[in-house]
Amino acid sequence: MRGFFITLEGPDGAGKGTQGRRLVEHLRRAAVDVLNPREPGGTSIGERIRRVLLDDTHREMAPETEMLLFAASRAQFVREVVRPALARGTTVLSERYVDASLAYQGFGRGLDVALVRTVNDVATGGLLPDLTLLLDIDPPVGLERVQAAGRAGAAGGDRLEQETLAFHQRVRAGFLQLARESPKRFVVIDAQGDVERVHREVVRAVDGLLAGRKVTS
Numbered sequence: 001m002r003g004f005f006i007t008l009e010g011p012d013g014a015g016k017g018t019q020g021r022r023l024v025e026h027l028r029r030a031a032v033d034v035l036n037p038r039e040p041g042g043t044s045i046g047e048r049i050r051r052v053l054l055d056d057t058h059r060e061m062a063p064e065t066e067m068l069l070f071a072a073s074r075a076q077f078v079r080e081v082v083r084p085a086l087a088r089g090t091t092v093l094s095e096r097y098v099d100a101s102l103a104y105q106g107f108g109r110g111l112d113v114a115l116v117r118t119v120n121d122v123a124t125g126g127l128l129p130d131l132t133l134l135l136d137i138d139p140p141v142g143l144e145r146v147q148a149a150g151r152a153g154a155a156g157g158d159r160l161e162q163e164t165l166a167f168h169q170r171v172r173a174g175f176l177q178l179a180r181e182s183p184k185r186f187v188v189i190d191a192q193g194d195v196e197r198v199h200r201e202v203v204r205a206v207d208g209l210l211a212g213r214k215v216t217s
């Protein structure tokens, strides 16, 4: 049986990393074979692209360059990691995927959302997640979490985290619009609650997906 493809999305500091780790523990306890690669990394080529993308000295990067680099990394990720894993029955949990590009490069940077979607369709061969968990958070709350964790450092975070509050507000609104457009794929979770409460909602959504699949297989 093919594995499930699950993605975690949401603004910076929403808790994707935190919830991803908790979800992996939950799934492994339930004897689900799960892979949790790092997107846009997860491959040797992707890790190198990631360093170019996040380097805070690359202030001159054009939005188009950014969009194409994320897509290039994703093309490698899908072919090298995601499709082979799904084919051997492994569930793949990815932090950020196509929706992140639609939200950040489309809604955030102002590139044409339909164009970003087309480019990403090329990159992924049209592979979409079975379930997307959108951890929704008010950007100032998320950015404060990131800062409190010391990730921001003296320079104020990576190239994307350093963007203006208005940019992060557009990203959040973009994610919510995407969720409204694909209600069957998305589950929106209020990420402002404590880690435990958010985890329970994440588990409820994922267990629902796994149970639904068992019934129909």
Ligand SMILES: Nc1ncnc2c1ncn2[C@@H]1O[C@H](COP(=O)(O)OP(=O)(O)O)[C@@H](O)[C@H]1O
Residues within 6 Å of the ligand: 010, 011, 012, 013, 014, 015, 016, 017, 018, 019, 145, 146, 148, 149, 191, 192, 193, 194, 195, 196, 198
């Ligand atoms: N529900 C929560 N409440 C308070 N702090 C949280 C919560 N979830 C995560 N954090 C903290 O916020 C910071 C950012 O979390 P992280 O999981 O890295 O978010 P993301 O990957 O979405 O940017 C971390 O220091 C983490 O410990």
Ligand SMILES: [Mg+2]
Residues within 6 Å of the ligand: 016, 017, 095
């Ligand atoms: Mg993270």
